[in-house]
Amino acid sequence: MPEEPLEKEQETEEIEAPPASAEAPARMLSIGVSPHIRDKDTTTGIMGWVILALLPVTVYGIYMGGLSAFIVVLMSIVGAVATEAGIQRLRHMPVTILDLSAVLTGLLLGLTLPPKLPFWIPLLGGAVAIALGKQIFGGLGHNIFNPALVGRAVIFVSYSKYMTTSYLATPKAPLITSQSIKAINSVTGATPLAAQGLVRKGELTISASRYYKPLLFGNPWGCIGEVSAVLILVGLAVLLYKGLVDWRIPVCYVGTVVILSWILGMDPLFAALAGGLLIGACFMATDYVTNPMTAWGKVIFAVGCGVMTTILRFYSNLPEGVMFAILFMNGLTPLIDRYVRPVPYGVRALRRMEAEAEKLGDAA
Amino acid sequence: MGLTDNIKRALFTRGGVHPPANKLAASVKISDGPNPERVLIPLTQHVGSPCEPLVEKGEKVLVGQKIGDSEAYISAPVHASVSGEVASIAKFTHPSGRDALAVEIISDLEDTPAEGIAPAPDPLGMEPGDIRARVREGGIVGMGGAAFPTHVKLNPPSDKRIELLIVNGAECEPYLSADYRLMVERAQDVLHGARIISRAVGAERIVVAIEQTSPAAISAMRDAAGSGGEEVFTLPAVFPQGAEKTLIKTITGRDVPSGKLPMDVGALVDNVGTCAAVSELFLTGMPLVKRIVTVAGDGVTGRGNLRVKVGTLVRDVIDHCGGLEGGLGQVILGGPMTGLSQYTLDVPVTKATGGIVVLSKESIISEEPGHFTCIRCGRCVRHCPMNLMPYLLGSYSDAGMWEELESVYINDCVECGCCAYICPTKNPLVQLIKVGKEGYSRRKRKMETLKKDKEEKSLEESNA
Numbered sequence A: 001m002p003e004e005p006l007e008k009e010q011e012t013e014e015i016e017a018p019p020a021s022a023e024a025p026a027r028m029l030s031i032g033v034s035p036h037i038r039d040k041d042t043t044t045g046i047m048g049w050v051i052l053a054l055l056p057v058t059v060y061g062i063y064m065g066g067l068s069a070f071i072v073v074l075m076s077i078v079g080a081v082a083t084e085a086g087i088q089r090l091r092h093m094p095v096t097i098l099d100l101s102a103v104l105t106g107l108l109l110g111l112t113l114p115p116k117l118p119f120w121i122p123l124l125g126g127a128v129a130i131a132l133g134k135q136i137f138g139g140l141g142h143n144i145f146n147p148a149l150v151g152r153a154v155i156f157v158s159y160s161k162y163m164t165t166s167y168l169a170t171p172k173a174p175l176i177t178s179q180s181i182k183a184i185n186s187v188t189g190a191t192p193l194a195a196q197g198l199v200r201k202g203e204l205t206i207s208a209s210r211y212y213k214p215l216l217f218g219n220p221w222g223c224i225g226e227v228s229a230v231l232i233l234v235g236l237a238v239l240l241y242k243g244l245v246d247w248r249i250p251v252c253y254v255g256t257v258v259i260l261s262w263i264l265g266m267d268p269l270f271a272a273l274a275g276g277l278l279i280g281a282c283f284m285a286t287d288y289v290t291n292p293m294t295a296w297g298k299v300i301f302a303v304g305c306g307v308m309t310t311i312l313r314f315y316s317n318l319p320e321g322v323m324f325a326i327l328f329m330n331g332l333t334p335l336i337d338r339y340v341r342p343v344p345y346g347v348r349a350l351r352r353m354e355a356e357a358e359k360l361g362d363a364a
Numbered sequence B: 001m002g003l004t005d006n007i008k009r010a011l012f013t014r015g016g017v018h019p020p021a022n023k024l025a026a027s028v029k030i031s032d033g034p035n036p037e038r039v040l041i042p043l044t045q046h047v048g049s050p051c052e053p054l055v056e057k058g059e060k061v062l063v064g065q066k067i068g069d070s071e072a073y074i075s076a077p078v079h080a081s082v083s084g085e086v087a088s089i090a091k092f093t094h095p096s097g098r099d100a101l102a103v104e105i106i107s108d109l110e111d112t113p114a115e116g117i118a119p120a121p122d123p124l125g126m127e128p129g130d131i132r133a134r135v136r137e138g139g140i141v142g143m144g145g146a147a148f149p150t151h152v153k154l155n156p157p158s159d160k161r162i163e164l165l166i167v168n169g170a171e172c173e174p175y176l177s178a179d180y181r182l183m184v185e186r187a188q189d190v191l192h193g194a195r196i197i198s199r200a201v202g203a204e205r206i207v208v209a210i211e212q213t214s215p216a217a218i219s220a221m222r223d224a225a226g227s228g229g230e231e232v233f234t235l236p237a238v239f240p241q242g243a244e245k246t247l248i249k250t251i252t253g254r255d256v257p258s259g260k261l262p263m264d265v266g267a268l269v270d271n272v273g274t275c276a277a278v279s280e281l282f283l284t285g286m287p288l289v290k291r292i293v294t295v296a297g298d299g300v301t302g303r304g305n306l307r308v309k310v311g312t313l314v315r316d317v318i319d320h321c322g323g324l325e326g327g328l329g330q331v332i333l334g335g336p337m338t339g340l341s342q343y344t345l346d347v348p349v350t351k352a353t354g355g356i357v358v359l360s361k362e363s364i365i366s367e368e369p370g371h372f373t374c375i376r377c378g379r380c381v382r383h384c385p386m387n388l389m390p391y392l393l394g395s396y397s398d399a400g401m402w403e404e405l406e407s408v409y410i411n412d413c414v415e416c417g418c419c420a421y422i423c424p425t426k427n428p429l430v431q432l433i434k435v436g437k438e439g440y441s442r443r444k445r446k447m448e449t450l451k452k453d454k455e456e457k458s459l460e461e462s463n464a
């Protein structure tokens, strides 16, 4: 045996093995191209972690929204998964619902819907998300737009009446006294963003800071996933810790909105917390398939999302701009990827070297 | 490294991966390998032209006797690693997977050295030209795995000045520990070899680069250097820190221009194994006939860092370590990130074989998809040490779009394997890149011949 105990270093205790022969049908050794080891993260694993990161906000959202919220989330997942399986069946492709990506799409869609929707709307939304948002492009990795947002956009346009009126009236949030919510409600009777719009027009006076606490801990005016900013940030922390998303996207997106809103005269913290910005910036804009590949590409994408969101919030009659902002930037992603590319190692150095050689040649 | 450094690294740096180190044999002293009855010495163990055999079937050879050489400049002679009789000169399986000419020697087990093997009296006083000649005759090649003939590296063109010799002690491949043991046990030899090399190229500065995860090697080399002026540079532990270009960037902050050599930035990189081999050559006169090989992995019973005679069959080395464990798995020559997996154990250890890593059936990767599936997660882009876009390399190659491959700098890829390692869908990116390089250069050649034909034709026409 080759082992010999050595100095003071961490010694290994090895049992002398009897020399056995390596006799074996040699051709049975397995071969492959390097690398011969792989990281343990898989597509399924990543999707699983994102779902896990969404779990706190999902659970709390369902707690606040009650049974109907549960049905909304469940139905959008069912719609997405069933459609994925059905289309793959029809096209004689391997059915990949076990990779959890359709589950995640359904869950994300469900979280962006109001809790009191009738059950068939999320079901339809999930189906549309997968069919028009993903499979039509050729499945996972090929779609241009975030599937969950495609699904949401379609039902938002088709059933806007439902989409704007199916919110809760008062929350069950333990940290929020329903009195304070009622107080705000009685003044505005509208979503915080809409109310602040009225404030800007001078038709209303209500301080944005009165919304902080409900937005952070228990927000009744929003979609299921907008229920608590704190829990979304918990989810983001999980993703960042696992290295699954690039910090640049949420930071630049929210940062841009905060700065622009502040310039335009909105309370910056309120701008960050209200509406679907946080869930959009942390979970929608960070969708792998539909944002740029490079660090700078991601920055451009995120700042673009921020600018679009602010524009839509301030200058359109839409209640919220996050969805269309992200979809718009999704559309620009192929272009960003085409023009924002990393400079490979040594290419700049080569150009410099050639330039120097030319100068020398000129001088000579 | 401070906390802020770590945060900076986490937020901004890109390139490289952190595979589990699995340095199973790092604490095992270097010891002698098997004494084989039969060796197969390939005539190509280096980058460059193959050697011509200098011996015939039936001829008696002695240890250190030159048995193959070439007229070509980029080549290195090969020597007998045992004494005995030449049984045949024929094609045998080569670690590269192809069959190649090798000299088969049946050993008399006596290890009688050849005549004329004598130490060089004062290597540090020798002329650079003499050092190079001796290094060439000693058959020394880069021992880090690339196996580029060392005498060629020691002879830069006159317009290139080499100021810095980097002694590469970054053994970033998992499992391998041969270089680490060398530095711990034979620090003086490594430095001696480095000094000889730096004399040959006139480098004023010697930097020994070691990963921060090998404190024992760092202190051994520091002690050995003493007041000699050699610096020890602590590297971050990331794969592929030992790759030449990455190493130069970390130490000097400069990029080696694309398609150029380290000497273009005034640097020369030599592996610690190469330095030790040079030192041994000058101290004993014995050419490169043995090298240190790490044997490790969960598919082999024992483990160790063995001094193995070049040409020993992998089968004999594994038997020496107690044999395969748990049936047949995968046998990799080199490290698991860039090494070559073998379909038979009857391949010889060559000058370039730094490790024999044996993975059991259970630890072999099995989840490669049948076709290129990319979820655009961007990990490959983030982790490529060369700042490439591996997913584009992979998808263009997969689609056979050879002409597009230039625009994504395929020839700058060093095939380190980081992209394939980190890819969540387990795309075989390195394989695709190899195929792509092949396809790209074939197409380029074809275009060039086409162009030439056209030119000739138009020339003929204008002549007519």
Ligand code: SF4
Residues within 6 Å of the ligand: B383, B384, B385, B386, B387, B388, B389, B390, B393, B412, B413, B414, B415, B416, B417, B418, B419, B420, B429, B430, B433
């Ligand atoms: S194998 Fe090539 S493309 Fe992949 S990470 Fe290494 S250098 Fe980059």
Ligand code: SF4
Residues within 6 Å of the ligand: B373, B374, B375, B376, B377, B378, B379, B380, B381, B390, B391, B394, B419, B422, B423, B424, B425, B426, B427
């Ligand atoms: S790591 Fe794999 S899945 Fe991710 S972008 Fe690269 S090739 Fe695509």
